[in-house]
Amino acid sequence: MTVCRCCSGSDLKLAFRSKVLDKYAVDYVVCRQCCLLQAVNPHWLVEAYDESINVSDTGIMSRNLGFRDFTALTLWGMQGLNRMKSSRYMDFGGGYGIFVRLMRDVGLDFYWSDEYSRNLLARGFEANHEHYDAVVAFEVFEHLVHPLESFEEIFSLSPTLIFSTELYPTQPPDPKQWWYYGFSHGQHITFFNRRTLDYVAYVLGLNLLTDGHGLHVLSRDTVSGKILFKAKFLRRFGAQKLLYKALVSKTMSDNRLLLNRKKF
Structure with a gap:
């Protein structure tokens, strides 16, 4: 590996070596320019x-429920109720479609997109539009070989991205102590810290909000710096339940729509 897969910088430093999938010895390097920590030559991805x-992803359901509430409250803070009701959103890297179905069930117009997964639970709501008011990408960017290309793709479709990925601190954590490396499943190959997100925001001309840990917003628009804090605070007190009462679930209307499609 001669250049960083994010910024194309050539000043790379070996962080550590570890075994992936219990059989491949892999080097992990840090880019001195953008601080992306990345697995070298991830040939095992197939x-x-x-x-x-x-x-081993036993937290998939509880995680999606948590992201549902966080996303709804964040969008409420950014857009207000009326705009939420009329907006269209996309889940980038939507996996089996769990999150899209959850969001449509509470009343938000979400669509699914994922090149590498089957859509099992949001069939009929695949993304095929040219513009979205916001895109979400939860637990996606640590899987990507070329993350900057995906950021560019997303911002060709939308002005705002709400996403999650766990940030590593100033120095790469000990490979024996940070669970997020995911050596046993081999799907996590790209790791960010705050400076990496700052680099992406600078290069693409975006505003960055982050809680400093796992939740982040990038946007072309100016967004209140308190949005993430407010969303997490409100969720702690169950404010999402009040929000959902003000929305109209798409569960039954989606059912009717899909049944009508089958008639033609």
Whole structure:
């Protein structure tokens, strides 16, 4: 590996070596320019994605429920109720479609997109539009070989991205102590810290909000710096339940729409 897969910088430093999928010895390097921590030559990805959702991901349902509430409250703070009701959103890297179905069930017009997974639960609501008011990408960017290209793709479709990926601190964590490396399943190959996100925001001309840990917003628009804090605070007190009462679930209207499509 001669250049960074994010910024194309050539000043790379070996961070550590570790075994992936219990059999491949892999070097992990840090880019001194953008601080992306990345696995060198991730040749095992086809094997790692024999199933798009790895078998050890026991938190998939609780995580999606949490992201549902966080996203709804964040969009409420950014857009207000009326605009939320008329907006169209996309889930980038939507996996089996769990999140899209959850969001449509509470009343938000979400669509699914994922090159590497089957859409099992949001069939009929695949993304095929040219513009979205916001895109979400939860637990996606740590999987990507060339993350900057995906950021560019997203911002060709939308002015705003709400996403999650766990940030590493100033120095790469000990490979024996940070669970997020995911060596056993081999699907996590790209790791960000705050400076990496700052670099992406600078290069693409975006505004960055981050909680400093796992939740982030990039946007062409100016966004209140308190949005993430407010969303997490409101969720703690169950404010999302009041929000959902003000929305109209798409569960039954989606059912009627899909049944009508089958008639033609």
